[in-house]
Amino acid sequence: MFNLNFTIYHYEREQIELKKACFIVPYFGQLPNYFQLFLNSCANNLNYEWLIFTDCTQQYIYPKNVKKISMSFSDLRKLIQLKFDFPISLVTPKKLCDYKPAFGYIFENYIKGYKYWGHCDIDVIMGNLDNFLPPLFARDYDKIFTLGHFILYKNNFDNNRRFMKSYKGVSLFKKSFTTNNITVFDENYHNDDNVNSIFLNDGVSVFQNDFSFNVKVTPTKFTRVTYNSKSKKTITHVMPGKILIVHTEKGLFEFYIKNSKLEKKEFMYIHLQQRMMRLNMDMHQIVCNFAIIPNGFYQLKDAPKNISEFKMLKKKTLNIHRIRLILKWRLLRIKKLLQNLK
Template sequence: MRKLCFIVPYFGEMPNYFQLFLNSCASNENYNWLIFTDSTKKYSYPKNVKKIYMKFSTLKELIQSKFDFPIKLTSPKKLCDYKPAFGYIFEDYIKGYDYWGHCDLDTIMGKLDDFIPQLLKKKYDKIFTLGHFILYKNNLENNRRFMKRYRGVYLFKKSFTTDNITVFDENYQNDTNVNSIFIDDNAKVYQGEFSFNVKVIPTRFIRIVYNNRLKKPITCQIPKEVLIVHTSEGLFELYIENNKLKGKEFMYIHLQQRLMRVHMSSQQGVYTFSIIPNGFYKLNAIPQDIFEFKKVRKRTLNIHRIRLTFKWKLLKLKNLIKTNIRRI
């Protein structure tokens, strides 16, 4: 197995299910994680996840030292645009690794060995295109490829000199991102995906897949009754089709903008649990038939859509007020 390390800078309070994220990492002993954070809360870190305490101001100084122009980085949220540069910024931390990557903390990892080794054998320079999970070949040229021109423009410099989020890290409804640079430079890029990427706004779990040709997310057709289960053997979607219980394995699940409750102990060593649209529940075993499936699949009050709608309207109002104040 080639050595692979994920770089994850995160500042502020960790997600309330962070220990479950760590537990899912522990199931993947062939992979390492470096988490740069200012969090002082106690967690049970597995041996393949290393916490590196760092203040946000210190990270900003480190990033600035790598560039000969003044960068804009006033908020940790802006770090998403810097993800393609992590191999360059943190190069002293990833020596000896064949690949490095970045992933988000609103994810739960499945069994990475069921998906990644087959891609590493093909020696891609870049694997995947969505910012919540991307891998890069770790060498001097590849780690600096993000700095190359695209259509006469240095996209990284344009992104790093504004406080606005430019979505430089992923191929999402734009072509002014790092993926475009790699393809334009004739790098070898894998643009498929193996994730259960949850659509943001619906309450129930609906998987979306990004279509790189159309440059937009495509909604997958899935049954209404879906249960996601995690074990030390992987992450699985369970569903009923033709009166039979069926399953499909995924590399990880991405729970973007989901308020998730942990209805179980999340201590180190807890690997088997179910994931429903607003929470995690302990499982003793994976359901083996429709009766067990329906017994495990809980229906709970979920105000996800209402909460998001209110949140977005409030944000829109705040931005409108700021704009009007500037005009006065």
Template sequence: MKKACFIVPYFGQFPNYFQLFLRSCSINKDYQWLIITDNKEKYSYPKNVKKIDMSFQQLREKFQDKFDFSICLNTPRKLCDYKPAYGYIFEDYIHDYPYWGHCDIDTIIGKLNDFLPELISKKYDKIFTLGHFVLYKNTFENNRTFMKQFQGRKLYKESFTTDKITVFDETYGNKNNVNSIFISNKKEVFQEDYSYNIYINRTTFQQIKYLYKTNTYILGEKLKYNIFVWSSNGLSQIKMCNNKVVNTKIMYLHLQQRKMRIKKDISKYYDFVIIPNLFYGIEKVPKNISEYKKLKKGNFSFHKERIFIKWKIHGLKKRLIKKSRRL
């Protein structure tokens, strides 16, 4: 029996590195992925990743059938708020799994069995709190916990009846989210952040880590070279320390809002390197100083400038909308 099934609705164009995401899923044979999409492009799907063809309208109708009020789901972007409900909405797909979950496809997955079996064995009701990778115990009652009240409010109904993104799926900014509902209902929740979440406002790779005890985020070490290598053994961060190559296993890398380039010859290789903001193939994972020095470590990118312009435009649009409402 597989340990968990990840439910991933995604509509429109996949990231240009989607095939690498699929490759990273392929080494995790104890886990299943369901990609629910209208994307018709041809990809090589591994045996543990099943593509389900569905239009966004069909998905919306499926969601609506599960609720006795009129939901707001006008764009795929709003799907993030519905993530905690996937186990309820898609329960016919997940009967055979002790856990179900959701993850983002702007990630590269490491070897999950290096991290998850111990947590799953402890039978947590919910594992992790950030929306890009969460697991839920697959029981009838647990899959409906998101509907329970928090401080007298039905947060799911508030979220599902507005077009605004309420961040119902994760701990961010306030307590009005599914994590608070689980904790207030005395559910067992594992809250430590196992992700290597890349800070979006830097061109270089710098980790931003969630600290659940203080409900805050901190920036990790700022490295001159931050290099990740993916292979059949999983995902690792590789760096030099005291004239030695240090290899640290990573559960998954989250490349949120990053335009990544891919070297044209990457299909010739199985293993690959991830640097800001580039994927390229390698023959083998470096194990000594000589092999490490041969790695390409830097790459020219306008990522920071692109993000700055994006947020400027976003802010301008918000001001124009407010102004138009006053007229």
């Protein structure tokens, strides 16, 4: 049986220095094959801390700012149920996305002393967070970002319970937490019935821009998309020809050629949603200097310094990403149709 009191006590004893933010990441089931690279990218951001609640028994090298808390999904569900006076619906781990805005309330004993808490996905590779976040912290935003793969909240009593407020007379959190369907309560994405609407309606400060290289799901090649919170539209960016994403000790960069010059643009992180990635290196040894292409990672000695070096680097390999997704979605539709016929 999961001993909540012991785990909290043990964790607080380990928390020696206060961090700028703490990310809460419950994940149950099989981890991505590049999870170690995710951990390595967190290791480069020592001013931030991650709490990974998981039932995974596979061995990884966790950096000192990432704490693994072993827990079964059943025990997590019990922990969450204790925080609410109505029966919650949480049958599968996929439904946890709707509970993300409540993590500051559910896990409040774990995040004491942090100015901000947040949640992030693990299909991401972090860049240098300190190149982006400190100016936002200085402005004292109550909520930073709007898409579920990376959101931060100011850590205080009222803010951590703001998700419970009604929006247009509807208790959105209760509506979401009592259905097995995923309601996308955690993010502002083509809908108004989400936690971002509650924060805006409450008149608190929300930063709604996007510093990520959020990869569009369907194209095989890397295409960046952003979401305009005001127009409720997804914007597909025109890519500058051949690009290469490179992770270095200084951050995460997109390299490309423009006007006969090698240019680069920094991003806070890259989101590799629904990507199967190949690994052509020993992840346990690689913390910096690796390239990210549409279906894999490979080690670099250094980032390209000129056009000649850029042209010599591999930008892509044989990739059936789009075909794989189409087949996957068709099989899911067939499975759903067969279930409806029963």
